[in-house]
Amino acid sequence: MDEKFDLVVIGGGPGGYVAAARALQLGLKTAVIEEREMGGTCLNRGCIPTKALLHSAEVYQTVKSCDAYGISAENAAFDYSKIAARRDKVVKQLRSGVEMLVKGRKGVIYSGKAYLKDKNTIEVTGEKPCVLHADKIIIATGSMPSIPPIPGIDGEKVLDSDAVLAMATCPESIVIIGGGVIGVEFASLYTALGKQVTILEMMENILPGTDTEISGLLRKSLEKKGIKIFTGARVTGIENGAKGVCAFEYQGKKLTVEGDIVIAAIGRKPNSKGLGLENLGIETDRGFIRTDDHMETPIKGVYAIGDVTGRVLLAHAASAQGLVAAANAAGQEKKISGAVPGCIYTSPEIATVGLSEADAVKGGHSVKIGRFAVSMNGKSKIAGETEGLAKIVTDEKTGEILGAHIMAPRATDMIAELCTAMKLESTIEELADVIHPHPTVSEIIMEAANDALGQCVNKPE
Numbered sequence: 394m395d396e397k398f399d400l401v402v403i404g405g406g407p408g409g410y411v412a413a414a415r416a417l418q419l420g421l422k423t424a425v426i427e428e429r430e431m432g433g434t435c436l437n438r439g440c441i442p443t444k445a446l447l448h449s450a451e452v453y454q455t456v457k458s459c460d461a462y463g464i465s466a467e468n469a470a471f472d473y474s475k476i477a478a479r480r481d482k483v484v485k486q487l488r489s490g491v492e493m494l495v496k497g498r499k500g501v502i503y504s505g506k507a508y509l510k511d512k513n514t515i516e517v518t519g520e521k522p523c524v525l526h527a528d529k530i531i532i533a534t535g536s537m538p539s540i541p542p543i544p545g546i547d548g549e550k551v552l553d554s555d556a557v558l559a560m561a562t563c564p565e566s567i568v569i570i571g572g573g574v575i576g577v578e579f580a581s582l583y584t585a586l587g588k589q590v591t592i593l594e595m596m597e598n599i600l601p602g603t604d605t606e607i608s609g610l611l612r613k614s615l616e617k618k619g620i621k622i623f624t625g626a627r628v629t630g631i632e633n634g635a636k637g638v639c640a641f642e643y644q645g646k647k648l649t650v651e652g653d654i655v656i657a658a659i660g661r662k663p664n665s666k667g668l669g670l671e672n673l674g675i676e677t678d679r680g681f682i683r684t685d686d687h688m689e690t691p692i693k694g695v696y697a698i699g700d701v702t703g704r705v706l707l708a709h710a711a712s713a714q715g716l717v718a719a720a721n722a723a724g725q726e727k728k729i730s731g732a733v734p735g736c737i738y739t740s741p742e743i744a745t746v747g748l749s750e751a752d753a754v755k756g757g758h759s760v761k762i763g764r765f766a767v768s769m770n771g772k773s774k775i776a777g778e779t780e781g782l783a784k785i786v787t788d789e790k791t792g793e794i795l796g797a798h799i800m801a802p803r804a805t806d807m808i809a810e811l812c813t814a815m816k817l818e819s820t821i822e823e824l825a826d827v828i829h830p831h832p833t834v835s836e837i838i839m840e841a842a843n844d845a846l847g848q849c850v851n852k853p854e
Contacts, residue, residue, distance in 0.1 A: 398424045400722050401515055401527035403507040406433020408699030408711030409533030410491050415719035417498035424501040424525060426517055432491045433535050435708040437484055442558045443578055445480040447738050450585035461777060473563035509669035512692050529694045529722040532682060534668060536661040536700035548633030551655045564653035568639050570628050571658035572599035574737050579656055581739040584618050591621040591650050593628055593641055604749035604798040606784060611739060611800060614780050631655055663701045686728040688718040705733045731816045736805040741781045744808035747796030747815060753786050761789035763845025765852060767801045771832040778802040783837040787845050792820035807835050821845050
């Protein structure tokens with residue numbers, strides 16, 4: 394049975410469902426096609442389940458260390474099956490909410506795989522095959538874990554992030570290939586639960602692309618917790634037996650490390666294969682779909698958003714792009730703009746936006762840096778979480794805020810202030826003049842801004 398819509402969104406992840414909900418608000422008859430679960434990778438196999446697990450681990454650590462706060466709780470222990478059950482419950486609740494955001498606005502959700510016959514016709518295959526006709530299309534098919542060609546990486550002891558987040562048991566030892574965001578978050582989770590963790594990263598620093606001062610501080614923090622980190626390490630093979638054994642080259646030596654499981658956390662690739670893009674004449678770059686700032690592909694009326702575009706592989710970026718694409722599909726004139734924050738849910742958390750110090754210098758800016766250590770913040774001392782700092786990168790001549798990098802408790806909640814300041818083109822002087830409540834961790838932002846001006850009264854000379 395054929396159906397006609399103003400807009401069809403392919404993919405129900407954080408980009409797709411947000412685009413659909415906005416399109417419905419704007420009066421477009423809208424359908425979503427989702428091959429798996431609504432909410433996409435972020436809700437079902439990424440952001441949400443990871444953070445649910447990390448929060449349980451944080452609670453466990455808090456209970457274990459409660460003696461320092463005058464509280465007694467003997468024999469603290471955890472049941473990973475219950476932690477996993479809570480993870481799944483949170484995911485299920487949020488997934489149901491996402492479905493209602495679309496259905497509650499009279500949108501239609503089709504379960505199946507989409508195939509583009511042309512720029513106005515989509516074939517849906519699955520339990521209930523059908524053909525949809527649309528005036529406009531938004532492609533929001535996301536990404537999937539990328540698996541490099543390492544001998545043995547397809548063995549039973551090697552898991553990608555999807556498989557790790559489906560586990561109901563907790564391994565005793567873990568080897569993580571990749572020291573990026575996914576890798577360090579899994580490392581933080583398992584070490585907080587008292588497990589043995591090793592990270593193998595090919596680049597010279599963990600968190601490649603992050604400000605090196607911040608990534609260096611995180612490395613020290615992780616190593617202090619017992620995590621073994623090898624950077625500049627090239628994995629040459631994996632042996633799958635009773636354990637997973639990784640062979641790797643490090644500083645001219647051939648070494649091995651074993652774990653109950655090996656996690657391949659090396660990145661993600663676009664989910665664009667088999668979509669029928671060639672029928673529309675849409676060419677891809679390594680599988681990524683290129684768009685303009687309106688999120689429109691070279692084919693008029695066909696948009697792409699989120700991970701599949703390769704712009705920024707983050708859920709909140711996909712949602713922002715979805716709002717832009719939906720508005721344009723409804724006849725408005727919107728462009729994607731603003732700096733995109735990056736968040737890393739280690740302990741302490743890391744949040745960044747804009748240029749790193751090195752990139753600002755490389756870009757020709759006369760750079761001035763403001764720093765303020767978390768250890769000098771009153772609220773952090775109260776909480777007993779004193780690792781990290783706030784770092785703001787500015788242009789010395791103009792006062793423009795070029796970037797901000799925070800490693801602190803709840804850094805991911807605080808970075809929005811810097812995003813807002815940069816979006817509104819605030820100067821470092823204006824940020825320094827903002828009155829921050831006391832005592833809060835957010836005061837480190839104000840202090841770092843004043844430090845960039847040489848006027849931080851709460852920082853020792």
